[in-house]
Amino acid sequence: MTDPAILLRALFDRAVEVADPMQSLAHHLPPRPKGRLVVIGAGKASARMAEAVEAHYGPCEGLVITRYGYARPCQGIEIIEAAHPVPDDTGLKATARMLDLLNGLTENDTVLALISGGASALLVQPAGTITLSEKQGINTALLASGATIGQMNTVRKHLSRVKGGQLAAAAYPAQMLSLMISDVPGDDPAMIGSGPTVGDDSTPQDARAILDRFGIALPASAQSVLDGPTGVVLPGDERLSTVQNVIYAAPSQSLDAAADLAKDHGLRVTLLGDALEGEAREIAKDHAQTARDLQNRMQPGDTPHLILSGGELTVTRTGDGIGGPNAEYALALAIELQGAPGIHAIACDTDGVDGAAEVAGALIGPDTLTMAAAHGQDAQAALARNDSHGFFERSGGQVITGPTLTNVNDFRAILVMPA
Structure with missing residues (x-):
């Protein structure tokens, strides 16, 4: 199977590609x-x-x-x-x-x-x-x-x-x-x-x-x-x-395109919806539980599963860090999963800008917290400060695209493999 981080990034890139106006707008001009x-x-x-x-x-x-x-x-x-x-x-x-x-x-x-x-x-x-x-x-x-x-x-x-x-x-x-x-x-x-x-x-x-x-x-x-x-x-x-x-x-078109690519890679796909709203860290808790429950039902050799979702999450800022809803979701998800083997995820904004930072979002995997600790990073402290971009910049995992020239909202994908 393709490296999970490479696969997740390819799915995000596909979601952005189909929303590129140069690919789609002319069909709607009279x-x-x-x-x-x-x-x-x-x-x-x-x-x-x-x-x-x-x-x-x-x-x-x-x-x-x-x-x-x-x-x-x-x-x-x-x-x-x-x-x-x-x-x-x-x-x-x-x-x-x-x-x-x-x-x-x-x-x-x-x-x-x-x-x-x-x-x-x-x-x-x-x-x-x-x-x-x-x-x-x-x-x-x-x-x-x-x-x-x-x-x-x-x-x-x-x-x-x-x-x-x-x-x-x-x-x-x-x-x-x-x-x-x-x-x-x-x-x-x-x-x-x-x-x-x-x-x-x-x-x-x-x-x-x-x-x-x-x-x-x-x-x-x-x-x-x-x-x-x-x-x-x-x-x-x-x-x-x-x-x-x-x-x-619209976001649904991009999620559908990512789902099709995932199926081409032999994955089963569950779509949670293209219109999710709520506090980023709270949604992350729910999605972590969904991923764990799914993995607990899997047997060795089962087909890996992809959980897709879109929408627009929010962050109530109480700290002085640099962050955005996608990176905060990814950080909170990593904390909730606590290094669970076989679970990887990506959360990015399709416009390439998460919050006010020139960062699209972040990738996480089973080693995210371990790598962060090796770089002297405290994940809980970073979340408390709303410093998700700072956390991933220092410990690895940032996704930086530059201007994507489109915008169909957040893209989140969780790859779940047998433990």
């Missing part, structure tokens, strides 16, 4: 419109999506905002790099330019919107008198709170001038096709990038309840926005009547 075509977009995959659009249509007019390091060469579409996951002034100015580009379009014009995970931070246009600095503070607090992606995006929508359908409303009465790569559990288009082209019926009161639940204090400017009428566009609003939203790539 014939090029006869009138004016404006291409806009935001997200970690948006520049790659723009590259794929021009490979199909030729040079296009437009502007796309992506994460630093994620730009791609385009012929006519301008690519601007900005900060993620905490927005910056470059993103603020680029979003203002995008809105100017949409201003004055007519029903004879067409807008192609390219939206992927990361758009929430890259599309920056705070509502009311909220400053960029205040917006950054709110974003940072949300990221550290343990709130789910859905909860965070509900808050973001009601503090924004572009999220929750408002970007699409700005393009009305032009025709709009919004092509999306899903990075959210359940593939709800209203939650991908905080739904800039999708209507939403949540309220400012919903946003305030989430903030109260996680103890996040707001500056007076943000409180004033939530006290007033929301700019979020309701699903039935006429300004959304010319919009078509299409999710063309």
Whole structure:
């Protein structure tokens, strides 16, 4: 059998490959419109999506905002790099330019919107008198709170001038096709990038309840926005009547591709789902028990088994370490398994960025804790400090891909062999 670490990495690479816009986006493009075509977009995959659009249509007019390091060469579409996951002034100015580009379009014009995970931070246009600095503070607090992606995006929508359908409303009465790569559990288009082209019926009161639940204090400017009428566009609003939203790539497709490759290697596969949510270390405990139970039922010579799952886990930060949900899951899984022979795992984010670090995630095996101890690393102490990236950097096991140019959420695989 192939080395477990090499096999697990190959499965992850396959999951990323099938979500590459250059491999999949062109199939979802209609014939090029006869009138004016404006291409806009935001997200970690948006520049790659723009590259794929021009490979199909030729040079296009437009502007796309992506994460630093994620730009791609385009012929006519301008690519601007900005900060993620905490927005910056470059993103603020680029979003203002995008809105100017949409201003004055007519029903004879067409807008192609390219939206992927990361758009929430890259599309920056705070509502009311909220400053960029205040917006950054709110974003940072949300990221550290343990709130789910859905909860965070509900808050973001009601503090924004572009999220929750408002970007699409700005393009009305032009025709709009919004092509999306899903990075959210359940593939709800209203939650991908905080739904800039999708209507939403949540309220400012919903946003305030989430903030109260996680103890996040707001500056007076943000409180004033939530006290007033929301700019979020309701699903039935006429300004959304010319919009078509299409999710063309989703986590399920990537997990299915990884499962097919695993079967080609002679493995049995169990899929736990593509929409798992929850605290990373708690999910790791559950998955460790699942793997142990499975191994206990196996006999010598039985076919190895692969447990696959996707979704988006969270970390409630209480320590001062450097980590992300995938690496924290892997660290907690290693601690729970305590070197169980024959069990290996990988946990990575398909965009190549786990948390705010330029690290996709980590690989673990029966020797993870032993190797860590040999390097003077205390796994429990690292977990307590939320220092999973630091732990794997010092003891081995980090998975570093660089920009993958796509984003279909977390990828987790546990390989279970007879003990």
